[in-house]
Amino acid sequence: MAEAEFARPIVTVDIVLLTLHEGRLCTALLPRSAEPFAGVPALIGGYLHIDEDADAEAAVRRILSVKAGLGGIFFEQLATFASARRDPRDWSVSIAYFALVPQGALEGGTSPLELRPAEAAGKLPFDHNEILKAALERLRGKGAYSTIPARLLPEIFTMSELQAIYETVMGERLDQSAFRRKINDLELLEVVEGEKRQTERARRPTTLYRLKTPVAVFDRRI
Amino acid sequence: MAEAEFARPIVTVDIVLLTLHEGRLCTALLPRSAEPFAGVPALIGGYLHIDEDADAEAAVRRILSVKAGLGGIFFEQLATFASARRDPRDWSVSIAYFALVPQGALEGGTSPLELRPAEAAGKLPFDHNEILKAALERLRGKGAYSTIPARLLPEIFTMSELQAIYETVMGERLDQSAFRRKINDLELLEVVEGEKRQTERARRPTTLYRLKTPVAVFDRRI
DNA sequence: AAAATAGTGTCTCTAAGACAGTATCGT
DNA sequence: ACGATACTGTCTTAGAGACACTATTTT
Structure with a gap:
């Protein structure tokens, strides 16, 4: 071929894992197991294994499974960060x-994951602060036009949740009446038989819902 | 480090260059200079040069300049396509x-670029049809909420254009009255002094406009 | 005056926001 | 009955679509 082979850069996959913890949006970080920044909490990531991963999504699933013990999680490609400067090792x-896990799914067990408020995750290694920022922007931006935020809830949930x-x-803050009207108009949910009673205080039981489709994108703004 | 170095995949940059030609949205293709698929028209692309490109955007600028003779063009990251199967050479x-060039900017000269209707570009090598499809979806999707489509026009243009x-x-088709109302409400344009007279037939002269900012994203739908 | 495009006014309808009102439970 | 949350109804307003109308030029 006319064009010679060129030196190849490092290729990794990094995952911004977001969840709800104590009512706040949080990122899950993992202490790095190797240099550089060994021991420092960072986004969940790892090398692409070209002998093992069929594609980038397979690498994401492998890394989520091996490093965080998670499976069956919603994730979506965010963007690619590529430069000579972002990693001290090489180009x-x-x-x-970005991935969303239901509220409470990470609690319990002896997971090495550390949850930090997404807005105040502190200084992260590499350009991980920038990647986190992009993930939050994507969630905010796409959130208003899709059911993606519902992926932060368990499969069955109430309208209030x-x-x-x-x-x-x-x-x-959103107006309750307008919110329900929009959700109903868009026909995104189906009713689940059975009622939920809040445990905390006495009150009226609630209808339970489930998403009709895993993710729906629409034209109107929530 | 605990994690050994891993074999690295090929990393390239591919550009879906869109423009307007004879009133249709077209993609610019370039015959491939090397195997595989030597001579076959494909998306404009090339290897990342890690000794030369500071980041992926620099690679895009270099490739647009060297292979298509273009500079100062609007482009935006689309997505990353990564798999073991997409290239016969390796992972x-x-x-x-995706990049947008103003109508007519590619015409004249002896450019090796071939323009094909974006909707009917024919069979392309690798997964380039899929990449092209993603670019069109992005342009459609984001187009309704931004001034990105204006990047297909010269810097100065009329409201009708x-x-x-x-x-x-x-x-x-869009309603003329509603369109002007929206564009004016959003305050995206500034008036350029001077008038344009259509050359073709006799008619009233037109106000000329220019974008206030290179790209504006808004909440309303055009 | 006619042709042609530029640009405006207005009516209707849908959807959003605000907010008050009603419903159904436990205690 | 009261507290608490679930859920509904209605008023007002902003924006979208449809469409007719006016404006300014050359021929």
């Missing part, structure tokens, strides 16, 4: 993903 | 970009 490409999730993600 | 990562561009991009 480096990070294919970044759904509203609370959107409020947390968007960072603004 | 391969393509960081894909702008409307025609949005109509072509979105693939639907």
Whole structure:
């Protein structure tokens, strides 16, 4: 071929794992197992294994499974960060993903994951602060036009819980009446038989819902 | 380090260059200079040069300049296509970009670029059809909420030209009155002194406009 | 005056926001 | 009955679509 083979950069996959913890949107970080920045909490990531991973999504699944013990999680490609400066080892490409796990799914067990408020995650190694920022922007931006935020809830949820999730993600209060109207108009949910009673205080039982499709994107703004 | 060095994949950059030609949205293709698929028209792309490119955007600028003779063009990262199967040579990562060039900017000269209707570009090598499809979806999706389609026009344009561009991009007719109202409400444009007279037939002269900012994203739908 | 495109006014309808009101439970 | 949350109804307003109308030029 006319064009010779060129030196290849490092290629990794990094995952911004977001969840809800104590009512706040949080990122899961993992202490790095190797240099550089060994021991420092960072985004969940790892090398692409070209002999093992069929594609980048397979690498994401492998890394989530091996490093965080997680499976069956919603994730989506975010963007790719590629430059000579982002990694002290070499020219480096990070294919970044963002993933959402239901509230409480990370609690219990002896997971090495550390949860930090997404807005105040502190200084992270590499360009991970920038990647985190991009993930939050994506969630905010796409959140208003899709059911992606619902992926932060368990499969079955109440309308109030759904509203609370959107409020947390968007960072603004929403009117209850308008919210329900929109959700109903868009026909995103189906009713689950059975009722939920809040445990905390006495009150009226609530209808339970489930998403009709894993993720729906629409034209109207929530 | 605990994690050994891993074999690295090929990393390339591919650019979906879109422009308007004879009233249709077209992609610019370039015959491949090397195997595989030597001579076959494909997306404009090339290896990342880690000794030369500071980051992926620098690679895009270099490739657009060297292979297509273009500079100062609008482009934006699209997505990354990474798998073991997409390139017969090896496990391969393509960081894909989409770029818009003003109508007519490619005409004249002896450019090796071939323009094909974006909707009917024919069979392309690798997964380039899939990349092209993603670029069109992005342009359609983001187009309705941003001034990105205006990047298919020269710097100075008329309201009618702008409307025609949005109509072509979105693939639907827009009401003239509503269009002007929205564009004015959003305060995206500034008036350029001087008038344009259509050359073709006698008619009223037109106000000329220019974008206030290179790209504006808004909340309303055009 | 006619042709042609530029640009405006207005009516209707849908959806959003605000907010008050009603419903159904436990205690 | 009261507290608490679930859920509904209605008023007002902003923006979208449809469409008719006016404006300014060359021929």
